Amino acid sequence: MTRRTDTPPAWDERTQLATFLDYARDTARAKCEGVSAEDARKAPLPHSPLMTICGLINHLRWVEHYWFDVVLLGGELAGPLTEATDDAPDPEMRVAVDIPLSRLLAEYEEQSARFRGLVAEHDLDTKAERPIRDGRRVDLRWVILHLVEETSRHNGHLDIVRELLDGRTGV
Template sequence: MTRTDTPPAWDERTQLATFLDYVRDTARAKCEGVSPEDAVKAPLPGSPLMTLCGLISHLRWVEFWWFQVVFLGGELVGPLADCTDDDPDPEMRLAVLTPLAQLLAEYEEQSARFRELVAAHDLDDEARKPVRDGLKVNLRWVILHVIEETARHNGHLDIVRELADGVTGD
């Protein structure tokens, strides 16, 4: 996999799409070569759900939430539909029951769908569902938010991977 944060063109859409793909590719790269046992290890005592599988699942469902549910107004399905105050992250809890390769494949498949969605909409198009306080964000904001969240969780993937099997990397 070749990761790059240098866009092939300098317009805003291409830059946003390039950075979104870059952080997605980085998340996948953090998981390359990890054993099935290490993929489900939760090495941080205060974060029992923070595994490589859990983080990849979370990233997949975060994108689903922002692009499919908030932006397109789609129905909330999957593990996020089961969120409660007592179980706020079922997508992370359940992820250890699914092989990492399958989670990565689902994440990539969904990323491809959302890549097409981004290409087909204007960056100023408004989300169908409001976020907080009735605020309606646009596609640009959704993309920036997903980039920010994915980049933040890439740091968690760095830590979890190093603690799980000692592997570090860019």
């Protein structure tokens, strides 16, 4: 069972931000516990064919890659994100149904551990190497806050999908 807490071990800003991001990540993982391999690939919302548990977890993994590796550090897009187009903007959600949920969760956790180190090693005021759409360069603090929001929003999607698949609610 996934153990999670939103109470930080210290009250400085970095620890609070990191704790909330980990809490959101852990919540996403908890929402996947006990789901069958078959259900993890199903899209129960008729007008949202990409909204699968596998798709959502893979999306969270690649969203973090984008914001930490690409925007903050100035790296290059990798993996399925390189295939995004205006007509097909979420390739990470499409390809996820061909990957076992256990692998997606393991990759998400490995990457999360790496990004925990990045957050610990960089000043919260560190400016991103790449600008966002409006031309401004966000800082690490903003990236963490954005990822807390993004992960939490998708946790709501995981709630809905899970309830429709097997009736499990909460977590």
